[in-house]
Amino acid sequence: MQEQPYGEVFLIDKPLEWTSFDVVKKVRNALKIKKVGHAGTLDPLATGLLIICAGKMTKQIESFMGQEKEYSGTFVLGETTESFDLEKPVTPVADPSHLTIDDVKAAVAELTGDILQVPPMHSAIKVGGKRVYESARKGIDVKMEPRPVQVREFEITKFENHVVSFRISCSKGTYIRSLARDLGEKLGVGAYMSSLIRTRIGDFQLSEAHELNSLIEEIKARPQQT
Structure with a gap:
């Protein structure tokens, strides 16, 4: 019988001063697969619930992002x-x-x-193909609607x-x-x-989230995903 393609959702308590992409990169490196993404940015100076999707579950990112x-x-x-x-x-x-x-x-x-x-202005929204925080950091004013x-x-x-x-x-x-x-x-x-x-x-609570480093250790202890 053919094995089902891998997919998993992780609930993580994002550490202070980490970008959401920093967390994605950490999980991606631990899993040793390319298809890893987050379902909604948290600013570096914010903490709390970050949903990370891996493998086939990356197809669910938009549905998670749309939730309250x-x-x-x-x-x-x-x-x-x-x-x-x-x-x-x-x-x-x-x-x-x-x-x-x-x-x-x-x-x-x-x-x-x-x-x-x-x-x-200091946000990840794209205007004219560029993220506005990049323009803001260069002192360029961008009109935000x-x-x-x-x-x-x-x-x-x-x-x-x-x-x-x-x-x-x-x-x-x-x-x-x-x-x-x-x-x-x-x-x-x-x-x-x-x-x-x-x-x-949505229905996912911070109380259910993993501390990042302990999750990474748990992932690294698993058999490698394919």
Whole structure:
């Protein structure tokens, strides 16, 4: 009987400062096969659930990418950065000390539901065949068109010392850094994303994910895939 072609899905807790492609490369090298890909980029400064597909399961990448995502993290008010996260230096914008949690919730309500969102310049979106972050790093300004996304839930879990802790459930293509930028603009004080964890993709939970190095050791201990 002919053996079925290999296919597997890995749930991985992406380490801080790793790119999504760094994780793909690590898994690809461990499996010793070429067909390995991820189902939705996580920025280097974000952690959490990353779905890696190998072999015949790479055909399922688009279906995984289309599923709803859930995140938790923190926004800092009163300051911003060029990338709207900690990739770039923080600069002060305006004193946020007058803001109450009710002010923040009112602004959040305007960013909940079906909205138009402009992706950040420091993102992997392609415009004119080039990824916009490559242009941004060269100081080239690229016009980014707003795109429809859905923010189904935008919950403030804590507001203390100008830091907004949140939980967000949203559609494919939603940029949490753009929500930080837009929240800061609506409040008139600026904002940036100081931390981000992806906790869910569809029905897949971060609690089910493997720590990367232990997964790599487990893969290397297996018989080699063909």
